[in-house]
Amino acid sequence: MSWDLLYALDLIALISFVLSYYFNCYRRGYRIDIWHVQLFLMCVFPNMLMLPFSKGELNYPVLGSDFPAVVASLPTIFLITLLGYFSLLAGGFFWHIRTGLGIRKLAVRLLDLVPECSMMVMSSPTTLVFQTGICLLLQAMILGYYFSKSGFGFDLRQFTFTNPALRPVALLISTYSGFIGSHCFARYVEKKERKLLICTLLLSLGLMFFGSRGAVIGVYLGVLVCYLIQLRNRISLFRIFSIVLLLLSIALYLGSVRSGEYSLTDFLQIFVMLLFYGNNFSDLRDFAWVYAHWDHHFWLGKTYLAAVTSFVPRFASEFRDHWGLGAATALTVGFDPHVHPGLRPGAFGEGYLNFGVVGVVAVGLFVGMVMYRVDMGVKQAVTSRHPSMMKAFAMSSLLIISSTVTLSAGFSGLFVLAGIYFFNWCCIRLLHMLQHRPSSIAAV
Numbered sequence: 001m002s003w004d005l006l007y008a009l010d011l012i013a014l015i016s017f018v019l020s021y022y023f024n025c026y027r028r029g030y031r032i033d034i035w036h037v038q039l040f041l042m043c044v045f046p047n048m049l050m051l052p053f054s055k056g057e058l059n060y061p062v063l064g065s066d067f068p069a070v071v072a073s074l075p076t077i078f079l080i081t082l083l084g085y086f087s088l089l090a091g092g093f094f095w096h097i098r099t100g101l102g103i104r105k106l107a108v109r110l111l112d113l114v115p116e117c118s119m120m121v122m123s124s125p126t127t128l129v130f131q132t133g134i135c136l137l138l139q140a141m142i143l144g145y146y147f148s149k150s151g152f153g154f155d156l157r158q159f160t161f162t163n164p165a166l167r168p169v170a171l172l173i174s175t176y177s178g179f180i181g182s183h184c185f186a187r188y189v190e191k192k193e194r195k196l197l198i199c200t201l202l203l204s205l206g207l208m209f210f211g212s213r214g215a216v217i218g219v220y221l222g223v224l225v226c227y228l229i230q231l232r233n234r235i236s237l238f239r240i241f242s243i244v245l246l247l248l249s250i251a252l253y254l255g256s257v258r259s260g261e262y263s264l265t266d267f268l269q270i271f272v273m274l275l276f277y278g279n280n281f282s283d284l285r286d287f288a289w290v291y292a293h294w295d296h297h298f299w300l301g302k303t304y305l306a307a308v309t310s311f312v313p314r315f316a317s318e319f320r321d322h323w324g325l326g327a328a329t330a331l332t333v334g335f336d337p338h339v340h341p342g343l344r345p346g347a348f349g350e351g352y353l354n355f356g357v358v359g360v361v362a363v364g365l366f367v368g369m370v371m372y373r374v375d376m377g378v379k380q381a382v383t384s385r386h387p388s389m390m391k392a393f394a395m396s397s398l399l400i401i402s403s404t405v406t407l408s409a410g411f412s413g414l415f416v417l418a419g420i421y422f423f424n425w426c427c428i429r430l431l432h433m434l435q436h437r438p439s440s441i442a443a444v
Contacts, residue, residue, distance in 0.1 A: 091368020
């Protein structure tokens with residue numbers, strides 16, 4: 001397929017996104033919503049807007065001798081991601097269909113378990129402060145060990161590659177801290193309890209040393225998006241664009257800090273290079289890189305099976321050490337998975353590598369339905385008679401499910417999530433018992 005035709009298809013897809021945003025978001029009084037934010041982050045920016053840059057010669061320093069093969073694979077990869085994009089749209093459309101069989105009602109009940117549990121977590125400021133203390137203690141312990149072995153630094157993640165037994169511990173602490181931090185922040189925005197803001201800031205400070213920019217920004221991003229939705233047309237597109245640019249700058253600068261480059265001047269000089277040719281939004285290029293080396297034998301769910309068994313550390317499982325998504329993509333390209341974290345094949349790469357076109361469509365339909373459910377739920381929470389940021393954020397937490405479907409590397413987070421919910425339930429029950437104990441004694 002010629003590149004002219006690809007660019008034409010790219011333009012059609014971009015126009016469809018813009019029209020959808022205008023009629024389904026802007027004209028309805030919103031300047032931003034979950035549906036279009038997710039479409040933009042999953043498909044529009046990393047695929048449609050990045051298409052011209054993914055074939056640029058400035059990718060050569062990253063790709064090396066693989067550059068010609070990757071460029072040759074890009075047309076196929078773009079068509080696969082385009083199919084995934086329209087599958088997402090179809091998934092949102094199918095959510096409207098009422099079959100009369102109660103399927104959607106059952107799906108709502110199952111999906112809403114996550115928001116209900118998140119509301120439980122935010123119901124008690126005492127348990128949030130208590131769990132913040134646990135997270136800070138765990139952070140201090142692992143960072144103390146990291147600094148004692150490698151000196152002061154901001155890349156604990158890289159340190160865990162040379163100490164694989166430490167990797168699941170670091171991931172657990174990072175996930176736990178980010179989860180509690182985001183819930184503290186959501187409750188603070190609604191209740192204005194300063195102790196929860198302090199908890200949020202302390203957890204964020206500790207996460208900066210873990211080498212995961214997503215963990216730090218994720219503490220605030222979900223709440224920020226819900227807040228912007230609540231503002232509706234009281235905020236301009238220019239301000240939203242400025243906020244997005246600021247967040248991008250922070251994320252890219254944290255990447256420079258992780259590499260030991262602290263100079264803001266040097267960072268500003270290479271900002272554009274990092275944005276369009278770095279490894280931050282390289283989904284299209286990375287998927288093409290894996291595809292160029294792939295033997296075209298479908299993986300038939302092996303990476304998903306490795307994800308489901310992610311409670312077993314990689315160093316203790318030969319299967320997971322080979323078929324974890326990061327390990328599988330690294331091995332396919334020819335990297336050592338014990339040194340390289342692997343490549344990111346975008347929202348639909350893993351589905352295609354496992355099951356072909358069927359996998360792409362299935363992922364798109366499921367994620368599209370979840371996205372639409374979250375979009376409607378968040379809007380209801382912030383525009384109801386009694387708007388609630390906590391309810392809106394709790395509903396947005398459902399996106400954790402869809403993110404593990406698109407990239408199974410984060411599946412272990414679901415086990416951590418279930419553990420946090422259970423532990424929080426135990427804490428609340430214990431607190432409830434302690435609060436009612438004096439009254440029971442007085443009655444006697």
